[in-house]
Amino acid sequence: MKEITSIQNSFIKQLTQLKDKSRERRKTGLFLIEGVRETTLALKGGYEIETLLFYSGLISEKQISDLITSQTNLIEVSKEVYEKLAYRDTTEGLLAIVKNKTHAINDLKFNTKTPLILVAEAPEKPGNIGAILRTADAANADAVIIANPKTDLYNPNIIRSSVGCLFTNQIASGSTTEIIKFLKAKSINIYCAALQASVAYHTQDFIKSTAIIVGTEATGLSHEWLKNSNQNIIIPMQGEIDSMNVSVAAGILIFEAKRQRNFL
Template sequence: MQKEIITSAQNPRIKHLLLLQQKSSERRTCGLFVVEGQRELLHCINAGYEIATLYCCPDVAGENELEGFFASFPNGCRDIPCVNISKALYDKVAYRGGTEGVIAEIRTRCNTLEDLSLPENPLVIVLESVEKPGNLGAVLRSADAAKADAVIVCDPLTDLFNPNLIRSSIGAVFTVPTVACTSEDCISFLKQHDIQILTAQLQDSRLYYDTPMTQGTAIVMGTESTGLTSQWREAADAHIRIPMLGELDSLNVSVSAAILMFEAVRQRAL
């Protein structure tokens, strides 16, 4: 790998790296986003993304650990620009500690609904206008655990390459096919592929475990504050709810998504 050493936070490359972390507009304009951590980066390149620049800190990871990490790259990813940075500089640009001394700029690849290759009777998770990257990241982790076939984010209020989303998903945004689109396009796609639409809502709904999920199924969830729009409620084949036995009437969207996903897993295992 080509290597140079950077120690100053005033270096233009480091300033650009920070801008990519902080501003979605910069990510869109440059077609780049940032991935931090060895595990997340391996998931990213195994999903076919291309590294533009790799920043390494041997004082954090150690030369031997980094060499072992590089050896795990697919063959086509080993001849890439690599920059060494000091520990003091790494501490300034890293979002969190314990990320094994690697940060990378990655070339954006925007997947679409047409790129999804779904099996027979797929399990799809749909999120409408989820705003918090942490919630979306947590849903993606559950989707990976449940082996969901896709996550579709409709009318997103955060971009899929937000560093907080990547971090909270622990790289699941790369292991689960994930696309963003409008609700209208998503509804058309699901109906075209004969995938039943189950909307999670309190009104006019039945208990989730009384609802068959063994056929092609899309579990659709909205924000905690406003729920789903009427567009989704009207397009649904069934409305489902999780019983709330306490004083509150809702769960965090990521918790609800996990409960509903694993009910589908349970039914499909019978």
């Protein structure tokens, strides 16, 4: 088994770039995961782990044996090296180098005739994306689709804030035009969370094939979505503001659909 003790090691420098730079993740087709739970969920989600790095002061070889496949490389690193690569303050001594997925819209597969899909247009904040993924996992949504993405899905902040739900959801991304075309081809009703020409969300029938579309708090949804909406929906509010955090809104809407489907 290989051991690396210096942060000046060329491989460690490459991994630092992989952690910090979206460009490096796109170029290599790889990303870093930190933590046992997240790595376990990635394996369950069908991700291929290329290399596991561990610091024996926090985790033992025996603890990571369940995460090793015949194609996984195992590298022991020093405390200094681990702290250089670790993203979180409190960690478990495990890092994984993982191959990314394409997340093509046409690769989505549904196991039900009436899928429930959550679409987020142009989300920018990794924390919001992570929260949306956690919500989708909690509701067991059939898919999450990111329209016109502003950040790559393997940003460490997304992985961290999603607590591994990046790997438990079926996820796709694409342009708004591509996604609308896909939804219409599948006869999936489009419900846009918007202020214009909207009705209260709980008055709508989400039992049929449903895509709930949410936009950013700052700009809302683009005209293209509103033009192709089956019905715009709104969450009635009683305070002074007319919007709420996108992940909160997504949670309210997706769980209303689940309530109607009697899956709670």
